[in-house]
């Protein structure tokens with residue numbers, strides 16, 4: 392089986408991302424018309440592979456190096472089949488709940504024994520934080536929210552972030568109440584390379600990162616607080632409050648629940664690397680590549696990118712994010728894809744998962 396560069400570096404024995412911190416609205420818009428086609432998605436917590444079902448593809452092949460991340464998708468598929476939408480939101484943590492253990496027990500009954508055991512061992516954490524709150528990344532946000540945020544802002548100020556305002560009102564709120572010197576000091580400490588490496592991400596993931604994480608976060612907070620509307624942002628809401636408000640990620644919305652449930656059989660889970668899929672000789676019409684390129688050194692990225700082109704049907708789209716390390720089609724392959732710049736610009740301006748610095752949509756030349 393093809394090995395991936397990151398496989399040897401980071402420990403994948405636990406859930407790193409218990410929910411998806413990439414905006415499925417812009418992902419699905421970027422993939423375009425995919426009905427009846429084959430799509431490939433990195434799994435992570437599975438929410439975006441599920442959202443891709445809304446494009447009505449023939450199938451979505453889901454890959455991930457981490458069995459714990461695959462277990463997140465399996466839990467969701469069983470939950471869609473077992474729970475009502477309101478129960479689903481409670482189990483995941485989008486809504487408060489006193490009965491998550493009971494909901495979890497119903498869902499895991501439909502799972503294979505190994506995945507059932509994995510989730511049963513996490514029942515106490517699921518009860519406290521929701522199944523979407525038990526990853527290392529969410530724990531990092533929880534520490535931020537519980538121990539640091541109260542030093543900087545009152546509950547009233549935090550709640551006021553999510554009051555709908557026009558752009559002018561958002562800028563005024565940001566300048567006068569949100570972006571205080573205490574807030575800026577907090578970002579500098581909490582998003583220092585040292586703290587992030589210790590608590591949020593493996594140090595290996597910073598090997599290729601340029602610039603200071605705190606500077607990057609400050610720029611992106613402006614996007615989330617002023618350029619876009621916080622009242623429509625489920626990601627910011629979870630980071631600040633630990634649950635969702637009125638706004639939900641695409642796959643968790645009531646209007647999408649039945650469609651996703653009815654199409655779950657079109658998900659084909661293939662534990663292992665994307666590179667392994669590429670070697671099967673199958674062709675896909677669209678790729679959700681998350682931000683995996685950032686975890687690769689530039690030469691490995693170039694190699695993997697080229698092999699993806701070999702597994703891409705004409706006009707297939709490659710969609711991916713960069714958080715801090717810049718990655719785009721390598722120069723020597725640039726004639727083989729078209730950058731959909733207008734689409735990228737439009738979607739970047741709307742990206743609710745605000746911490747990424749770049750969003751890329753490249754279409755394979757037909």
Ligand SMILES: C[S@@+](CC[C@H](N)C(=O)[O-])C[C@H]1O[C@@H](n2cnc3c(N)ncnc32)[C@H](O)[C@@H]1O
Pocket residue numbers: 395397403407408410411412413433434435436454455456457460663664665666681682683686
């Ligand atoms: C790149 S991480 C990023 C997660 C993300 N930003 C989020 O919001 O959830 C997503 C997933 O990619 C997986 N991954 C990384 N490199 C991979 C590869 N080469 N093949 C398959 N999965 C990979 C990791 O195991 C992880 O679960």
